[in-house]
Amino acid sequence: MSAAAHSLPQVDFLKGEIHRKHPGVTNLKTLRLPEELQMAAQSIIHRAQVTRLADRTQSLTNFLWKRKRAVEDSTLRQKAMSLEKELWLKAMEKKGDVDEQALDDRIRKKVVSELRRTTYHWTPMKYDEELGVVYMAARLAGGYAAVRRALNEIKKRDLSFAPQTLLDFGSGLGTVVWASHSCWGDTLKEMVCVDSSATMNILAERLLKGDDERAEPHIKQVYFRQFLPVSPKVQFDLVTAAFTLSELRNLKDREETVTTLWRKTSSYLVLVENGTKEGHQMLMEARDTLLNTQEKTVFDPRPASVFAPCPHELMCPKLAREQVKPCNFQQNYQPLPLPKHSDQQREKFIYLILSRTPPARPETEGVEWARLTAPVQRRTRHVHCRMCCSDGKLQHLVLTARKHSRDVYRCARSSDWGDQVPITQSADEDIEADSEIEADSE
Structure with missing residues (x-):
């Protein structure tokens, strides 16, 4: 400045x-789900008759908020070696003959025991129909609010953007489709939802049809897949991944995924995660990957530029501080009208939008x-x-x-x-x- x-x-x-x-x-002002989506969700939840729904909803919400990345194998090995060295030094300080083989076995067992006790045990989420309904009750409205707010950044600042194609990776219940439709329903012609969970794809389709198998979907031209389109030359105007990076096993998987998603982006890539330290660090990893990695094979040579929220492409200053705090944001919304849900809630989230075209910075106007x-x-x-x-x-x-x-x-x-x-x-x-x-x- x-x-x-x-x-x-x-x-x-x-x-x-x-x-x-x-x-x-x-x-945005307090958001509420589109009427058709809310009615469909209420119908599905009511018909499912899930026992202890309110308690399970709260429990799943807390679990997903506290969810961390899996510890990397390299970090685990380094920690094991450091602990093993420390235990050997302590053992060598004691005088007397030592059975080194027996001591080595004891130390190894102690290292394994300590690592099990102190290491975060990450496991992939697997949804059956009942857990999918609990997830709907817990996260449909909040997830929609976060995505809608992130997309509003593009809608407000790039008035000429009129996407015709959308790719949503890790689409879950299809909230991105509904949020995108509320922004650009007049222009979107093809929306591809990719989620490895067949259960989630079925629930998302039921939501689109108002929980009526014979009905026409409220939003047409939505296609569900369990895998990403194969051809690297197929691009989409808008590519999204909301609350998805946290479901990938390690840094390598996350880097490969965001690189693949960027290849499929012709205009904007939008990433959204929980507004936690973990969510912040995952999006900063993705930011660094796409800003700094030079690909060998390039089908679209236009480099990535940060569109939002960062007003620069330097290292995130919050990560450089002694006490790291997430760079998160919030959006008020009305939750589904279910027992123990208040009239208004607040979604805390983190988002990152990358563009193929460098944003016109307002600084140029003085x-x-x-x-x-x-x-x-x-x-x-x-x-x-x-x-x-x-x-x-x-x-x-x-x-x-x-x-x-x-x-x-x-x-x-x-x-x-x-x-x-x-x-x-x-x-x-x-x-x-x-x-x-x-x-x-x-």
Whole structure:
């Protein structure tokens, strides 16, 4: 950010919009599922008659939120070697004759026991029909809200984008199809859903047909597959993977998957995960893979560019801090009307959008836009904004109408966590420690 830029450039960065609808606003009001989707889901859940549904829904929600990546084999080997060395050193400190073979066996058993006790045991999720219905009750509305909010970033900022084809990898209940249809229903002509779970594909199809086998699907031209299309030359305008990378066994699988998905992308690749440290780190892995890996065989030579949410392509500054916190966002939504569900809930998620075309940065118009990484703290005649800026740094800026112009101040005051805000002055304070407001991103 230019330290010399202390006054507002004479440009219409509002583009004719009122302050509360300025170009950086991408947050949505409280979302609810499309009526047809909600009615179909309620019908399926009611007919399934799952025992203890509310308790199982909460249990699955908690399990998926706390889910971690599997520990890499290399990490496990390194940990085993370090532990084995430590135990040998302790054993050698004791005087007397030692039966090395017996000691070696004891140490190996102790290492294995300790690793079993302290290592996260990752197992793939396997859905039968009943668990699929529990997942529907637990995650349909929240998952839809996160994806809809991520797609709104493209819809709001790229008015010319009118996708005709969609590929959704790890499609689950088909929430991406519904969210995409709500954004671009007039132009989408082919939607391919890929999920290895036949149970999930069946449930997704039932949702599209309103839980009536004889009915026409509410959204047409949706095709279900258990494997990705084979030809590397087949591309789709929009490619998505929502809450899918966390279901892959290791880093190698995740890297190969995002590389394959990128090859199949002609315009935008959208990745969404839970708003946890694990979700954040998986998306940053994917970001690094696609920005830094040079492929040997290239069918589409256009490189990846970060479209959102990062305003830069440098290392994520949150990962560089001593106390790592996820760069997550939130979206309010109305859950399915089921027992023990409140009237309104909040989905915390992380997303990454990569584009084949470098985004037209608003900085070229004389104003730099930064991404809000925490709720705006509104005070009398000033606001506190914590943001990620185009120089790759986290900044804390106190905005006032006198110092930063009335328009910039009012835009910031009307913005919320996850929006972009116009900045015309370099921040004096680099965030060194988390405030109480940023702790809410956990």
